Amino acid sequence: PVWLVGTSAGTESVASLATKLGSRIDGAVLTSSISVRYKRGFSVFEFPLASGRVPVLVAAHKDDGCWATPSSQASLITEAFSASPRKKMLIFEGGDPPKSDPCEALAAHGFLGIEKKVVAAIAEFIKGK
Numbered sequence: 001p002v003w004l005v006g007t008s009a010g011t012e013s014v015a016s017l018a019t020k021l022g023s024r025i026d027g028a029v030l031t032s033s034i035s036v037r038y039k040r041g042f043s044v045f046e047f048p049l050a051s052g053r054v055p056v057l058v059a060a061h062k063d064d065g066c067w068a069t070p071s072s073q074a075s076l077i078t079e080a081f082s083a084s085p086r087k088k089m090l091i092f093e094g095g096d097p098p099k100s101d102p103c104e105a106l107a108a109h110g111f112l113g114i115e116k117k118v119v120a121a122i123a124e125f126i127k128g129k
Helices: 010-020 071-080 115-126
Strands: 003-007 027-031 056-061 087-092
Touching (some): 027 115, 056 071, 056 115, 071 087, 087 115
16 A cells, blocks of 8 residues: 655645545545645645545644644645545644754654654554544
């Protein structure tokens, strides 16, 4: 199976390819998705998400402090994949105190301290559970 997984700016690539590759991939996972356009890139909403016909998991951290990836947008991203045969949104909580800028990996943005929990949840979704 081929699954595309992207975090933060990587979600732009995953969103783009999930809408273009169709059945050539098995699914897509977007974590800490860019949902607010910024000067160096795009928002995932700028891609035709409704044309994505693969399973999609959207994961976010409730306390993600990055201005470009508010967890409040996760439900809108999930809903935007309207043609997906299976979609799910997961909002995580907890973890370790931040050790970096809010938009970097060593903060809630990167699921600091709960990485294993997040990876396990992604694996369960990929397995179809």
